[in-house]
Amino acid sequence: MSAEINVTFRTTQAEMQRAMLQAGGQLQRRRPKGxxxxxxxxxxxxxxxxxYVIDNWLNFDTQLSHLIAFLIGMVSVFGIVVVNARLMLRETAARSMEQDAARGDVEVCFDASGVRFENxxxxxxxxxxxxxxxxxLSDATALRMGAIIHPIPDAALPMAPDAFREQLQAWKDAA
Structure with missing residues (x-):
């Protein structure tokens, strides 16, 4: 076991987006859709x-066209909510990446006690x-902390990516 692993890197917006998409895809595949x-x-x-019950109980003169209009309206509102959520996520990601230039290089120190991020x-x-x-991930190792993903590019690692992941997992399991 290594006593400490130090990694220095700078994550571009494209790398961060790719890591978030890959990590999100892995999480969604685990969730049962049934x-x-x-x-x-x-x-x-x-x-x-x-x-149907309200229509018959209250004796409204409801036609099938009213039901279809209601369902179209319901689906439209759901679509607006989904589009709005996606736009908010894009805005949040853009704001986060605006700080990339100011953040500079990220130095990460891994050891048995935890993970130290410095920038x-x-x-x-x-x-x-x-x-x-x-x-x-395909070209990175990601640390997931709740909903937050911290990608560590494989190109910046001082060792083989699989050995790096095994070491991190061993420290995590021992904690």
């Missing part, structure tokens, strides 16, 4: 049955218990 699909189907059935904007230390996962 329960969500069943929930959406059940919600649609309940809404349609609810509208021109500040320093932080995280114990291994704060690291949710050590992830293997």
């Amino acid at each position: 329960p969500f699909v069943l929930f959406v189907i059940a919600l649609c059935v309940i809404m349609i049955l609810g509208l 021109n904007l500040g320093n932080s230390f995280n114990k291994w218990t704060a690291i949710s996962e050590v992830m293997s």
Whole structure:
């Protein structure tokens, strides 16, 4: 076991976006889609049955066109919410990358006690218990801390990427 591993790198916006997409894709593949699909189907059935019951109970003169218009409106609102969320995520990512020039090189020190990040904007230390996962990406190793992904480019590593990940995982497991 190494006593300490030091890595210095600068992450470009393209590298950060690629790492976030790859890490997000890995997380989504682990999540079962069946329960969500069943929930959406059940919600649609309940809404349609609810509208039918209300229509018959309150004796509204509702036609099929009203139901279709309601469903189109509901899907439209859902689409607006999704588009707005994506735009907000893009804006957040753009703001985060604006600090890249000021951040400069990132120096990361890994050891048995945790991970130390240092750059021109500040320093932080995280114990291994704060690291949710050590992830293997196509050209980087990512540390996931909740919803935050910290990619470490494989090109900046002082050792083979697989050995690096094994060492990090060993420290994480020992914590």
